[in-house]
Amino acid sequence: MPAVIENYWVTILKALGHPTRLQIVIELLKGTKCVTDIHDILPASQANISQHLTVLRNARIVDFAQDGSQRxxxxxxxELVEGVLELLRNEQPESKAKKVQCCLRKPENADGHQAV
Amino acid sequence: MPAVIENYWVTILKALGHPTRLQIVIELLKGTKCVTDIHDILPASQANISQHLTVLRNARIVDFAQDGSQRxxxxxxxELVEGVLELLRNEQPESKAKKVQCCLRKPENADGHQAV
DNA sequence: TATTGATATTAGAATATGCGAATATTATTT
DNA sequence: AAATAATATTCGCATATTCTAATATCAATA
Incomplete structure (x- = not known):
């Protein structure tokens, strides 16, 4: 299994890496909401929320169902978003750094390190 | 369980939301590496890799052990990083959008939506 | 101690992001 | 067809990010 990075992974992580957007996603996990609902809950302007929803939509994290003039x-x-949140909740901000031994690169052995 | 966002969650997601940084983390998951090792593997300058490592360190995603002049x-x-990668791997870029019914906000019922 | 290897830091330019204000769009209602 | 409600888009500016080039630091060694 190669450690290939799919471009959309970064897009997803970047989209979640903003306080307002993460809040929006957390609220949407509780239940479907229209823009006005979100606006009522979060301290951001309607336009701004709309902008963030666009980012989340481009990352395919959220989608909408049109209902008259509402979205x-x-x-x-x-599963993805809940999973990520679950992992974050299980982390302590100051979790003990797992001490690990050093890598193999040594001056007397130029091939000691793991090159490609 | 309130949907409180911890600030460091965003810091972590933001740190992972960059192609070079995500690659660095993936490589480090395979085994401890010094900066030169990473530099040999990834197409970025030494200084740049050092900068990204600083970001990852500030997010408490990576740490280092000093070994002489190497880090x-x-x-x-x-667990956190592997978990996130696992979740991402399970996602298809064009996964079928789960269709959901609309929210409750109706013109004739101003309280229908879930306000704070 | 001078040199070299490994890494970090700084400065500065290019680019991207975030956000408010104003406006546009679309659907519903009068 | 206006008026209104819901949402999106555009513009412009402030700020943040990212990267390169140059330089600094720090440890090991000749």
């Missing part, structure tokens, strides 16, 4: 947004990858 | 970096929250 009901929801998390379309709940 | 052997390693992922100090392997």
């Amino acid at each position: 009901c947004y929801y998390v379309c990858r709940p | 052997c970096y390693y992922v100090c929250r392997p």
